[in-house]
Amino acid sequence: MKILLVEDSATLRHAMRNYIIEAGHEPLIARSGEEALQLLENTPVDMIIMDVEMPGLNGFETTRLIREWLAGHWIPIIFVTGLNEDENYREGIEAGGDDYLIKPVSFMIIKAKIRAMERIAEMRDQLNQLNVELEALSQLDSLTQIYNRRTFNELAQQQWSLAKRHQQPISALMIDVDHFKLFNDHYGHPAGDACLKKVSQAIKSCLHRSSDILGRYGGEEFVVLLPETDAKGAMRVAQSIGEALAQLQIRHDVSPTDSFVTASIGGGTCLRTTGHDLEELIKNADRALYKAKRAGRNRSWV
Numbered sequence: 182m183k184i185l186l187v188e189d190s191a192t193l194r195h196a197m198r199n200y201i202i203e204a205g206h207e208p209l210i211a212r213s214g215e216e217a218l219q220l221l222e223n224t225p226v227d228m229i230i231m232d233v234e235m236p237g238l239n240g241f242e243t244t245r246l247i248r249e250w251l252a253g254h255w256i257p258i259i260f261v262t263g264l265n266e267d268e269n270y271r272e273g274i275e276a277g278g279d280d281y282l283i284k285p286v287s288f289m290i291i292k293a294k295i296r297a298m299e300r301i302a303e304m305r306d307q308l309n310q311l312n313v314e315l316e317a318l319s320q321l322d323s324l325t326q327i328y329n330r331r332t333f334n335e336l337a338q339q340q341w342s343l344a345k346r347h348q349q350p351i352s353a354l355m356i357d358v359d360h361f362k363l364f365n366d367h368y369g370h371p372a373g374d375a376c377l378k379k380v381s382q383a384i385k386s387c388l389h390r391s392s393d394i395l396g397r398y399g400g401e402e403f404v405v406l407l408p409e410t411d412a413k414g415a416m417r418v419a420q421s422i423g424e425a426l427a428q429l430q431i432r433h434d435v436s437p438t439d440s441f442v443t444a445s446i447g448g449g450t451c452l453r454t455t456g457h458d459l460e461e462l463i464k465n466a467d468r469a470l471y472k473a474k475r476a477g478r479n480r481s482w483v
């Protein structure tokens with residue numbers, strides 16, 4: 182581990198530095214709180230051993246700043262100090278310290294405390310890793326709670342196989358919110374997120390068969406698969422989606438297209454799946470979407 186030692190006394194710095202090396206870790210040295218903050222800006226560290234009484238920022242103040250700055254990422258911070266009043270101890274922990282040792286501290290104690298903190302840091306890493314995996318395992322897009330792109334592809338592939346076996350037509354719609362970058366720029370990203378949630382629900386409300394599949398394909402782009410649906414049927418669904426979005430009446434004052442949020446929709450249909458594949462269907466819908474955009478947006482192109 183990289184352990185940052187913050188200590189203004191040269192003698193103690195030297196002794197503690199040797200302890201850290203002897204314990205099998207790599208020491209990084211700061212002679213003041215200011216120096217520690219500066220170093221942390223460019224160098225990730227795994228743990229901090231912090232003196233309290235220092236000229237300039239003291240250890241408590243430095244720790245508060247580090248916690249504020251690294252909010253969301255916990256690094257163990259151990260105070261090593263001559264201040265031995267209960268009140269000092271309380272302040273240190275309140276400031277964000279994880280342990281509080283009184284000088285002089287023996288090598289054995291330092292080594293053991295480093296080990297204890299290392300164990301907790303390992304648990305933190307495992308939790309972070311688990312979060313990453315959970316996200317990947319999740320079938321739903323976390324913002325809109327509709328299928329993410331990966332799940333959409335899996336389910337769509339199943340429907341494609343069914344269509345093939347039963348020689349049924351199948352259609353896809355690509356839906357892209359118009360001038361959404363401008364919406365974000367004008368109303369802010371959180372408003373953009375709220376808008377995407379409403380849009381996804383509005384699209385969902387237009388799908389009536391349990392075999393219809395809705396997914397978030399990308400940022401402000403949605404995809405619908407409509408099994409057993411021909412071009413005429415797909416057009417009907419596209420129109421009802423356009424109407425549902427209009428009914429939301431989400432203001433979009435900077436859109437060159439309309440004063441409310443609109444979307445462009447491209448449709449693709451495959452009447453006989455033999456000799457074709459799902460990617461081709463999606464690509465056709467995407468091409469039609471492009472045409473809808475070119476033709477002036479806020480329209481369907483099937």
Ligand code: GH3
Nearest residue numbers: 357358359360361362363365370371373374400401
């Ligand atoms: P067009 O009518 O041609 O589709 O224009 P557009 O601005 O909608 O298209 P563009 O692809 O240039 O911009 C898409 C914008 O969507 C940019 C991006 O910041 C925004 N966006 C993508 N995902 C999200 C999201 O999850 N939340 C928010 N708030 N915005 C998003």
Ligand code: MG
Nearest residue numbers: 189232234235
């Ligand atoms: Mg000191």
Ligand code: MG
Nearest residue numbers: 357362401402
């Ligand atoms: Mg785009």
Ligand code: MG
Nearest residue numbers: 357358359360
């Ligand atoms: Mg768009």
Ligand code: MG
Nearest residue numbers: 357358401402
């Ligand atoms: Mg887009």
